[in-house]
Amino acid sequence: MGQGVALKRRHFLAASTLPLLGCDKAPAIDGGFVGVQHERGHLLRASASPWPAPLKTQRTRVLIAGGGVAGLAAARALRLRGIHDFTLLELEDAAGGNSRGGQVHGMPCPLGAHYLPVPGNDAHEVQDLLEELGLRQRVAGRWVYDERHLCHSPQERLFIDGQWQEGLLPLQGVDAATLADYRRFARLVREASNAASFTIPVSKAALAPAHQALDAMTFEAWLDRQQLTSAPLRWYLDYCCRDDYGAGLATVSAWAGLHYFASRHGFSAPGAEPSSEREHAVEGGILTWPEGNGWLTQRLAQPLGERLQTGRVVMRVAAGKHGVELDAINTRSQTLERWQADHCILALPLFVAARVLDNPPPALREAAAALRYAPWLVANLHLKSALHDRPGAAPSWDNVIYSAGVASTGLGYVDAMHQSLQAVPGATVLTHYRAFGIDAAQRKDLYQQPWTHWRDKVLAELAVPHPDLPGKVTRIDVMRYGHAMSTPVPGIRSSAALRALQGAQPAPWQRLQFAHSDVSGYSVFEEAFTHGHAAASAFGSKPTR
Numbered sequence: 001m002g003q004g005v006a007l008k009r010r011h012f013l014a015a016s017t018l019p020l021l022g023c024d025k026a027p028a029i030d031g032g033f034v035g036v037q038h039e040r041g042h043l044l045r046a047s048a049s050p051w052p053a054p055l056k057t058q059r060t061r062v063l064i065a066g067g068g069v070a071g072l073a074a075a076r077a078l079r080l081r082g083i084h085d086f087t088l089l090e091l092e093d094a095a096g097g098n099s100r101g102g103q104v105h106g107m108p109c110p111l112g113a114h115y116l117p118v119p120g121n122d123a124h125e126v127q128d129l130l131e132e133l134g135l136r137q138r139v140a141g142r143w144v145y146d147e148r149h150l151c152h153s154p155q156e157r158l159f160i161d162g163q164w165q166e167g168l169l170p171l172q173g174v175d176a177a178t179l180a181d182y183r184r185f186a187r188l189v190r191e192a193s194n195a196a197s198f199t200i201p202v203s204k205a206a207l208a209p210a211h212q213a214l215d216a217m218t219f220e221a222w223l224d225r226q227q228l229t230s231a232p233l234r235w236y237l238d239y240c241c242r243d244d245y246g247a248g249l250a251t252v253s254a255w256a257g258l259h260y261f262a263s264r265h266g267f268s269a270p271g272a273e274p275s276s277e278r279e280h281a282v283e284g285g286i287l288t289w290p291e292g293n294g295w296l297t298q299r300l301a302q303p304l305g306e307r308l309q310t311g312r313v314v315m316r317v318a319a320g321k322h323g324v325e326l327d328a329i330n331t332r333s334q335t336l337e338r339w340q341a342d343h344c345i346l347a348l349p350l351f352v353a354a355r356v357l358d359n360p361p362p363a364l365r366e367a368a369a370a371l372r373y374a375p376w377l378v379a380n381l382h383l384k385s386a387l388h389d390r391p392g393a394a395p396s397w398d399n400v401i402y403s404a405g406v407a408s409t410g411l412g413y414v415d416a417m418h419q420s421l422q423a424v425p426g427a428t429v430l431t432h433y434r435a436f437g438i439d440a441a442q443r444k445d446l447y448q449q450p451w452t453h454w455r456d457k458v459l460a461e462l463a464v465p466h467p468d469l470p471g472k473v474t475r476i477d478v479m480r481y482g483h484a485m486s487t488p489v490p491g492i493r494s495s496a497a498l499r500a501l502q503g504a505q506p507a508p509w510q511r512l513q514f515a516h517s518d519v520s521g522y523s524v525f526e527e528a529f530t531h532g533h534a535a536a537s538a539f540g541s542k543p544t545r
């Protein structure tokens with residue numbers, strides 16, 4: 001049983017040739033897979049428990065299962081309520097989930113999420129957190145964000161036709177028909193957000209009939225219907241969907257495709273002024289850190305002390321009228337531990353919650369069956385010196401490569417040193433992202449291919465704008481997420497089952513709360529945080545259904 005729980009980073013010294021790159025001499029690049037092996041999560045698949053029964057039972061008032069953003073937000077909200085008798089159990093060796101930070105050769109970098117857009121007023125719980133962390137304060141009656149943590153300019157650039165352009169919407173060499181499509185799409189986004197509000201978090205607005213209709217079709221079908229056919233627009237929208245939802249426009253719903261723009265910054269056609277207050281307010285407002293959103297999760301985890309127990313795989317949760325019983329594997333001692341509590345917040349992906357819960361509520365079964373998860377890969381590349389640059393826009397925080405007409409899983413890279421104030425560029429870490437969509441074969445490939453496969457793929461892709469990159473990389477750490485995030489496929493936004501998992505639960509599940517970004521059907525910081533906060537604030541309230 002024990003060999004399934006490997007705790008160590010696996011490193012390789014790679015010296016195989018890179019034929020794709022046409023290198024005369026293969027670079028010696030150190031690296032490997034990082035993070036715990038996925039087998040730890042797969043312990044849940046065992047049909048019979050090989051673990052001896054626990055010798056003792058521990059007690060706490062509230063158990064939190066899962067220490068991602070949602071679980072950490074729940075812990076913070078309990079503290080704010082004056083409830084200090086709680087325990088948070090997390091499978092990995094550190095809290096943070098998809099929002100963890102790491103290091104390569106001593107340089108901080110994200111292992112997953114890397115930015116938080118300045119939250120709007122619908123996400124007031126997140127605004128409160130940012131105020132508590134000193135990131136936002138009121139100056140002369142206006143909210144002002146700490147400049148050190150707002151993404152410095154230049155923010156984004158796109159490599160297209162052999163050069164860099166500012167911004168990610170393709171402009172280089174596009175024709176009049178494409179520009180007309182950009183303008184028409186901008187108008188449609190505006191009309192959609194005027195018809196019914198797109199909020200983040202989504203739970204802050206009731207589902208409008210107009211949104212139900214948008215949720216019934218794919219974004220691609222909606223674009224076809226609108227006759228928005230230009231390839232650069234389609235490429236851009238596909239990129240945006242992959243970037244936020246892990247899957248492209250043929251997979252996500254039209255609601256999700258429009259929500260991406262309408263809930264935040266709108267869509268500005270080239271040359272057009274931002275047309276709404278919202279577009280003005282949030283333009284350029286992105287918070288980011290060298291270690292990505294790990295900056296936030298470390299600060300959420302820090303006050304927990306021993307109440308945060310990492311290396312604990314929650315295996316079974318049984319909820320009854322009088323309390324909750326939970327079994328978890330302690331991956332260090334290789335023993336099964338038993339807990340009893342008055343309440344339990346399940347801040348786990350819903351497919352995991354459905355698996356560990358004895359007698360799961362019908363809504364959970366239904367939601368878990370409906371959700372589709374996208375795998376992701378995050379590669380952190382340590383560079384010993386700065387890259388030569390191609391003509392055009394200057395090196396930016398986010399650097400994306402256009403792939404004419406072909407949907408690519410690669411989403412470019414962010415530069416972890418972007419926020420540093422160093423005058424002369426030097427050694428850095430580039431974080432490259434790949435989102436694979438929802439085809440199960442892609443997940444299999446992600447786990448079956450060796451590290452060298454991903455090394456070569458990443459190098460080949462990034463060598464297109466940076467031919468000198470392979471010779472400057474000293475190390476590549478690859479993080480794999482098999483079920484990184486649920487993707488808002490058609491039907492998810494309208495799911496009654498997901499709605500039923502919010503707030504107080506009916507008997508016999510009244511001692512449980514569900515808190516994970518999955519409950520929103522898609523994954524961003526604000527959704528996860530708000531569910532965690534709400535779950536911890538809800539004890540004692542009666543189910544509304």
Ligand SMILES: Cc1cc2nc3c(=O)[nH]c(=O)nc-3n(C[C@H](O)[C@H](O)[C@H](O)COP(=O)(O)OP(=O)(O)OC[C@H]3O[C@@H](n4cnc5c(N)ncnc54)[C@H](O)[C@@H]3O)c2cc1C
Binds near residue numbers: 089114315376433
């Ligand atoms: C590569 C990547 C990049 C992203 N980039 C961004 C970004 O830039 N900005 C943004 O806002 N969002 C981003 N996201 C979305 C991100 O998922 C959310 O921001 C947020 O981190 C989700 O938090 P969560 O708590 O809902 O889920 P999770 O992060 O999934 O947390 C669930 C936790 O439960 C734990 N767990 C699972 N099973 C068990 C078990 N059996 N026992 C105990 N613990 C268990 C997991 O280890 C994990 O820590 C990104 C996601 C990925 C994968």
